[in-house]
Amino acid sequence: MFESFWRANGEEATIVIPGWQTMSYFSDVSNLCWFLEPEFAKQIRRLHGLVGNAVVEDRHIVVGTGSTQLFQAALYALSPSDALQPIPVISAVPYYSSYPAVTDFLHSGLFRWAGDANAFQGENYIELVCSPNNPDGFMKQAVLKSDTGKTIHDLAYYWPQYTAISSPANHDIMLFTASKSTGHAGTRVGWALVKDQEIAKRMTKYIELNSLGVSKDSQLRAAKILKVISDGYEFPNSIDAKFFDFGRNHMRNRWERLREVVRETGIFSLPEFPSEDCSFTGDRTSSFPAFAWVKCEWENAQDCAAFLKSYNILTRSGKHFGAGLNYARVSMLDRDETFDVFIQRLYSIK
Numbered sequence: 001m002f003e004s005f006w007r008a009n010g011e012e013a014t015i016v017i018p019g020w021q022t023m024s025y026f027s028d029v030s031n032l033c034w035f036l037e038p039e040f041a042k043q044i045r046r047l048h049g050l051v052g053n054a055v056v057e058d059r060h061i062v063v064g065t066g067s068t069q070l071f072q073a074a075l076y077a078l079s080p081s082d083a084l085q086p087i088p089v090i091s092a093v094p095y096y097s098s099y100p101a102v103t104d105f106l107h108s109g110l111f112r113w114a115g116d117a118n119a120f121q122g123e124n125y126i127e128l129v130c131s132p133n134n135p136d137g138f139m140k141q142a143v144l145k146s147d148t149g150k151t152i153h154d155l156a157y158y159w160p161q162y163t164a165i166s167s168p169a170n171h172d173i174m175l176f177t178a179s180k181s182t183g184h185a186g187t188r189v190g191w192a193l194v195k196d197q198e199i200a201k202r203m204t205k206y207i208e209l210n211s212l213g214v215s216k217d218s219q220l221r222a223a224k225i226l227k228v229i230s231d232g233y234e235f236p237n238s239i240d241a242k243f244f245d246f247g248r249n250h251m252r253n254r255w256e257r258l259r260e261v262v263r264e265t266g267i268f269s270l271p272e273f274p275s276e277d278c279s280f281t282g283d284r285t286s287s288f289p290a291f292a293w294v295k296c297e298w299e300n301a302q303d304c305a306a307f308l309k310s311y312n313i314l315t316r317s318g319k320h321f322g323a324g325l326n327y328a329r330v331s332m333l334d335r336d337e338t339f340d341v342f343i344q345r346l347y348s349i350k
């Protein structure tokens with residue numbers, strides 16, 4: 001969806017990397033995260049400062065190959081190395097489908113997927129909190145509280161195009177990604193804001209052993225993209241392009257069209273989101289999540305994903321998110337042409 005913004009304004013974000021540049025493994029040996037490009041760190045802090053969606057003061061930044069790698073680094077960093085049993089990893093249903101898959105992929109002896117946080121009993125755990133949540137779009141808080149429990153906050157969607165920014169998030173480990181903030185999923189760059197120095201060191205160690213750092217080329221590109229977004233707000237005379245305004249207008253329009261067709265067909269229902277004050281825009285706004293969490297209300301269509309597939313609409317079944325077959329998740333971020341076809345196909349169900 002964001003491609004059309006970058007097609008119109010992308011010249012400003014173009015970078016050229018001569019053959020002799022970015023050759024070393026190292027970016028800044030004086031920094032805890034020694035493979036973090038200083039310019040990328042600067043632009044991350046600047047953008048969070050502008051948007052007001054996360055506390056950056058006194059935080060360590062750890063860069064990763066997408067937040068997918070940082071999620072694994074955080075699991076490693078939070079797992080006790082001397083435990084007899086793997087530490088349970090939990091998240092409230094419906095949870096992002098990659099959490100169980102990634103957690104158990106290598107059958108680690110350090111951590112093990114343990115399902116729904118609401119059904120969990122115990123004192124030692126790692127709880128994953130995704131807010132706004134993939135797949136259902138709601139703002140979430142940790143379900144469990146204990147002195148020994150740990151949390152990882154996945155804030156991939158806590159940006160003004162998707163939801164109201166109510167206050168700067170202030171958690172121990174917060175994960176962000178270029179994929180959802182700017183649309184550059186292919187750049188494969190994410191960042192973690194980490195309170196505790198020892199945890200940040202352990203995350204850095206994981207990435208050192210896993211991939212010996214993170215592409216500098218990608219970090220420089222991501223830095224430029226974040227810079228263009230911030231410049232659009234801070235220096236509107238030099239760059240006449242407001243990325244988050246574009247994103248929110250697009251998302252609002254898509255959600256209105258989706259709600260209209262859902263009303264007309266009468267077969268599905270969608271989550272309803274409260275309106276809240278957004279400190280970034282100064283407006284009162286609803287949420288326009290990156291995914292629509294569709295529920296099939298019709299008794300002849302209890303397998304929602306299969307039902308939609310019979311109309312050539314590809315979704316991900318609710319079963320992957322710890323929910324029922326009557327739910328399916330639909331991406332709201334595809335290109336305009338694809339979204340138009342999606343809406344047309346929904347009308348054809350009527």
Ligand code: PMP
Nearest residue numbers: 066067068096134156177179190
């Ligand atoms: N967290 C959430 C909640 C996501 O939805 C996604 C992408 N679908 C990711 C993390 C992965 O992001 P990245 O591309 O940075 O690995």
